[in-house]
Amino acid sequence: MHMIKLKNNNARFFVFLFMLPSLLIYLLFQILPLAGALYFSVMDWNGIAGSPVTFVGGKNFLEVFQNKDFLIALKNMGTMVIFSVLFHTPIALLTAVVINTKCKGYRMFKALFFVPTVFPLSAAGLMWYFVFMPTGAFNSLLSTVGLGGFVTPWLVNQSTAMNTIVFVNIWAGIGYYMVIILAGLTTIPEEVHEAAAIDGAGIVKKFFWLTVPMLKSTLTMCIVMDIIGSVKVFDLVFAMTGGGPNGLTNLPTTLLYNETFKYKHMGLGSAIGVVILAICLAGTLISNAVVKHKSD
């Protein structure tokens, strides 16, 4: 990697000066809260300003892993990550490849697929809540078309609640990954496809033997981002169920929020935050190691 060498102190001063606002923002809104979470994760505090903050060591972490709600949240997170990875990138890849053929109306489809990404996830979540609520649009549709037997409280029923949220998360993310893959597709030279066509390769062969291998780094990046993004999902669950009923659809992120702000378990909530940080960090390091190993 080539690094720019700054000629003198004056230049260094300017560089520092222009970095200062963003550095302050980063320190104030990232590093300081992170340090706060680490601090409170080993403390006990009732969330009332002025009340004593007592050091409890690893007690909060012990409680986190003994907490059945956290285990449910972890399981839900696993479901969210697995199904998001299984569906996001493959569907986005297929969609991007089709749109990249520049078929009739491709611009419209590109925009339509990207629209869910433009909406804030909380707004999308609220919209889908109205679709899937017991008296919502989906159940009305089922009743109207004579499938009343399938009517169920989708966001309450133990077997459907989390899956419904996972479905919405997949819906909301496809457009985002599609755009990334589309950008990756433009880097594949047209000549390669032409040469393959001359050699007699069909559409399917070109897809599996050319497009996919040449997009490997883009697809890996999508999967890594998807894993980390799915671990961090908060707004969607918050808008659709708030983690309820009674913790059934909690993810670690919403459990953190509920424990901290609803139950005033500041220490426990902070410890959950630290565990989420550890999961994200581990996920990133493992993914980077895998990518590095493959590229070597």
Place this chain on the structure above:
Amino acid sequence: MKLKKWTALAVAGVLAAGMLTGCNASGDNGKTESDEKVTIRLLTRMAGTSTQVSIFNDVLEEFKEKYPHVTIIDDSQSDEGAFNNMLSTCIASGDMPHIFRIQGVANLSDYIDNGLLLDVSPYLAEDSEWGGGFSEGSLAYYQVPGYEGTYAVPMESGLIGVYYNRELFSQAGIETFPKTWDELLEAIDKLNAIGTIPIAMGAQSTYMAGHLHDQIFYKWVGTEAAKALGSRAMNWTDEEVVQTLQYVKDLIDANAFDQSAAGITADVAGAQFQQGQAAMMITGPWSISKFTDVEQTPVAEHIDVEKFPYFKEKPEFKLDDMQILSPYMISGKLEGEELELTIELVKMLTNKEIAKRYAEEAAFLIPRTDINLDESKCTELFIKNMEIGSTSKGIGVDVFDFDPLSSMQDRTRNSILSIFVNAAAEEAAAEIQAEIDNAYD
């Protein structure tokens, strides 16, 4: 070069300073550049489009006209979740609004110890025309055990009863509103038979499930039992308390609610009742103005109110009722003109003139004994609510109001909600008790 350097320094400085100033905007404790200017921030539940909110807003406007140097920031939230989130943040940071409300009584000790709550008793005594008008019981409610003084000004009261649709009852062949639990179960069967939802329930708004249990609890073990739970003389896993949760389960099993009640919000449940799809709804006087407005409630003419049925086995608790009692609390960190003006605003929001207006126009009752009500201006439903509410012998708000743990509001309500999604009464009770046991580990 030097000029460039200074320009860069200025730009970076302005950006950085702007950021820091922005962060501190709400932390100026009410004062602006000049000491003469005062900002008063309110965080109440008085938001939305109801008549009581418009009266509340009228008072704020009147106050602004009277004190033009005061800026009012009204952060009030009608949604309980949004309100609780904002309040939690204020409590954690110590940056309390000037006027706010915290639910519960026994949990107020921590707030008092940390100077977040003002003892209003000197101000009530100082202005006897205003302070002397509140009912004794309502003021006594905010006298926290172990502390001198009164820590809130009561601003809302009234019976939380069972509002019901007489027409639907008649269609189902129910002649009088059930007085006992057994009669209630019979009525539920009859209402189910005509395809009506017996009781509107939006348990996703967990307070609705909580209020249902509160009613059962007070009728089965009495209002004093809530205090016994708070003082730890009783446990949630005691047989009698578990039985109160079992009665919630029994109602669910009797199809008293929409099958999807756990996924329905209070608004949707309210709409079911207002549109005549549900026969009963457990709610407080805050709903009366909606229930008497034909535009909002097409079945308004059929709506009546009664107390929650009692248990024949427990006649001693027949008159133990759930009532709402909401406060205005004042930040304990205020002083000088800021404090005086905040007290003045609370007086304007709760004096006998405004209490009369609230009652007559919005069916909203401030617990004062000096309101000169013109009953001809009040709705029948409001008068009935007041009449039956006045017969209460034991009064309880939410059961968790008497618990010193502030987490009990959400713990109890969520555990009660879990009964709606198949948990057993014993499981819900154990979950609630575990919250207490863990806190004292």
